[in-house]
Amino acid sequence: MPGAxxxxxxxxxxxxxxxxxxxxxxxxxxxxxxxxxxxxTADDANVMTKKVSDExxxxxxxxxxxxxxxxxxxxxxxxVGEGMHMGCRTLWDQDTDAYATVTHGNDDYFCxxxxxxxxxx
Amino acid sequence: MSMMDPSEEFPEEDIQTxxxxxxxxxxxxxxxxxxxxxxxxxxxxxxxxxxxxxxxKPYKYVITCVIMQKNGGGMTTSAACYWDGGKDGKTRxxxxxxxxxxxxxxxxxxVNIDTKDDEV
Numbered sequence: 276m277p278g279a280x281x282x283x284x285x286x287x288x289x290x291x292x293x294x295x296x297x298x299x300x301x302x303x304x305x306x307x308x309x310x311x312x313x314x315x316t317a318d319d320a321n322v323m324t325k326k327v328s329d330e331x332x333x334x335x336x337x338x339x340x341x342x343x344x345x346x347x348x349x350x351x352x353x354x355v356g357e358g359m360h361m362g363c364r365t366l367w368d369q370d371t372d373a374y375a376t377v378t379h380g381n382d383d384y385f386c387x388x389x390x391x392x393x394x395x396x
Numbered sequence: 397m398s399m400m401d402p403s404e405e406f407p408e409e410d411i412q413t414x415x416x417x418x419x420x421x422x423x424x425x426x427x428x429x430x431x432x433x434x435x436x437x438x439x440x441x442x443x444x445x446x447x448x449x450x451x452x453k454p455y456k457y458v459i460t461c462v463i464m465q466k467n468g469g470g471m472t473t474s475a476a477c478y479w480d481g482g483k484d485g486k487t488r489x490x491x492x493x494x495x496x497x498x499x500x501x502x503x504x505x506x507v508n509i510d511t512k513d514d515e516v
Contacts, residue, residue, distance in 0.1 A: 281507075320472040321472055324472045324474035344479040344505050346476075346477050348475045352469060352471035352472070353469040355469035358465040360434060360436075361460065361462045362460070364445050365456070366449060367457075372456070393456055396508050
């Protein structure tokens with residue numbers, strides 16, 4: 276059975292994945308899981324990145340926005356004075372799609388979580 | 397009734413062919429330089445995105461690029477995706493030289509194309 280019929284109408288504002296909605300969720304998940312006292316260790320980091328990304332994805336899904344796909348990317352690193360730069364570009368529909376990124380951390384670690392919401396026509 | 401058209405699958409190999417040379421030609425043998433890293437990031441991603449556009453596949457793309465200096469620090473990344481398991485996909489292209497790591501991730505999200513079969 277081929278995919279569902281495309282819906283070319285953009286969603287109403289209440290059903291859109293906006294930057295604010297995505298940002299609020301990411302902030303909360305980071306604060307609950309990492310807080311200010313977390314220390315970077317290789318094993319912990321492995322578990323924690325997966326936990327944060329899965330939790331953000333689950334909460335985005337639970338927002339109940341129809342026809343939206345979500346991507347969550349989490350980068351967790353140790354602060355040892357190295358330089359780092361992250362960038363992203365997207366090829367999508369500006370009216371319906373959005374992203375949000377939040378960086379959290381203390382002197383020992385940084386955690387950058389980015390969530391993208393993409394509408395499926 | 398239609399089977400999965402190969403032209404509609406996530407073009408993983410095409411993306412690898414596009415991204416690998418884009419990074420290598422810019423960063424091969426280059427020292428990490430904090431004042432240039434912004435431009436590198438932008439150039440790599442812009443090049444990749446332009447070539448992905450020319451593939452003309454029914455996909456929306458998200459490309460991220462992380463460039464990190466080699467300084468002994470640890471870094472972990474993970475991604476969680478809520479999407480169509482059959483049609484959507486992601487590819488990760490890692491690269492490293494003596495002074496830095498560069499990881500480019502390309503996510504492709506399929507778009508429904510309205511294909512009308514002509515009625516005979």
